[in-house]
Amino acid sequence: MTTRAGTAMRPGLGRSVGAAGRFLAWWRDALASWLTPRWRALLGLDRERLLLVPGEGQVQLLRAGPDGLGTLAELPLPLEAAALDAVLDARLVGLPRWGLLPSVQVLRRPLLLPAAASERLREVVGFEIDRQTPFTAEAVYYDARVTGRRGDGQIEAELVVVRRQGVDRALQELGPVATGLAGLDVADAGGQPLGVNLLPPAQRTRRVSPARSWNLLAATVAVLALCFAGWQVLANRRAAADAFAAQVERSAVQARGVATERQQLVDLVEGARFLQQQRAARPTTVEVLDELTRLLPDNTYLEKVSIEGDRLLLIGLSPEAPGLVKQLEASRLWKSPALTGALQMDRRTRLDRFSLTAQLVGAPAPSAAPRGAADGR
Template structure:
């Protein structure tokens, strides 16, 4: 049998009793629909050339999926060489695997009931049954076995076929040099049909190239290449996805940085505007300061310069009553701690004294906050100035 058909049989034996028979039937039915050339390519062909010695003649038959076909009988002298068949037959027939066919009378057949698990190693299992099932010792026969029936109770009906070694050796000797070209030896049933067994020892079989092996290697190479291409494609897809994700993250990070910078600028602008607004609202206006000064300064005093910068007010001018200026300016709500700064210098041109005076502008407290809480630092500075 072909390697593909044997694989189906082993797989079916593992599935369930009867499954192997189904796969064998299915494989044979599938092969019957294919051309002969395709059967050979996929290893489904069972075509073989059967050789049987009948007196001085060699009987030739071809077995295919469609049945047995008689080719004819040719004289077969004992001194015929192994190439004589190749010269007599057509190339398509001469290239078929050659099998010897023994008559049913030389073999002994016995039916044995076994567990279904024994189907996978049927030959090894029945090797221990030869002494019990046949009158021959195990070392005196060539044997093979086949599954006849797969029962629904988890058992199989197997058939053991044994042929005395002497009978098989005589049949091979009768074929002459052609015996060395045999791929196997089968035995016929009562109707003359082969039983699909191989009684020839494994060491003496002519090994033919398995037509499916080359395809198996090609399919294996294609599968490995497809797997490699698939893995490479997966890796490329992952790398492309990672690069795209990194670019997306970088773009979002740049946008986030720009948004953060704009937000900080906006906060700075808002805080600056709020600070300026609080400063503007809390400090006295220049008009109010000028009005207050005009009412508090004595008549003999006039100003040369009035400076309102930050929280400080600076007065530079001339007065004939410099000693009274501090007392006149104290007690105003618009400033605090008025004091002379620097030396008082007489001015011969005006007949008055030139003075410089500083004071701290009063800053109104924020709503809900005590007035002295905001002006503690300013008061401390004013006290320090008075101490000096």
């Protein structure tokens, strides 16, 4: 059961890896398009390669890049690796080396396949060699490429095959450099590389470009710079958030202080208003004394006048103490005057000592002045 599950997961894993590889290739090409040709060449992003075109007793050396093909040199066969390196500069030495076969040596067949076949195109077309060509899969080198995509979920592909015997003979004539080839491409009718690799994966040699170390260093620096920039942006955001929080806290403290002061001011105003209302609710001491002076007879003497809240207390001497209550009832500044306690004779003055209380009421509103006085008459 474990073997079956692992086998079932391999196609999905292959599709994921293929999709990831295509995305990385697209991303790399998109980044490279923003660079100048000089920088693309310096960083090894031009996808340049050396093409070895064998001929009659010699091999033509071509450079394939985004600008097309360029002839570098023609060297005699068989070709030694040292002789090839001698005609290349330091940048070209590290480029991948490919063989280029003429179009007359290959057989090309168009195919119509499901879109899912593009994930493992070379493996799929390997089963079509017996049907599409007069050769068997063991007798040829082959590859395939996608030439178009249709809207019905199918792809247009092309199968490219070449007889293994002819390729092996050409590689043998090429000499020792044949063992270091990264691929084997085919020229189309116009002499341009077709974009396939007929060389089996086991025979391909991957050359490390001198610019690869610089590319890795540049990528590492870019990743570190990106991480630092992200960290710096995050730190700036945190600092800005902390500063904003501190400002909000200061504003909140000020607002609470202002609210406290406002409440204190409101309390003071309310207290002053309450005191004013309390004062307005009963007569002033001067008014009470003036009223007592007006109502009490001249033979009455006061020893104590006390005002506690709205309670008026009078203690004094008078020859007609019982009649004081009736006289004090004529005032509008208090009400309910009454004697408290018994009258006592003062031996020295022969007057009755009395104690009298009354309840203060609101002060009367000042009467309007006569019209003639108001007019100044």
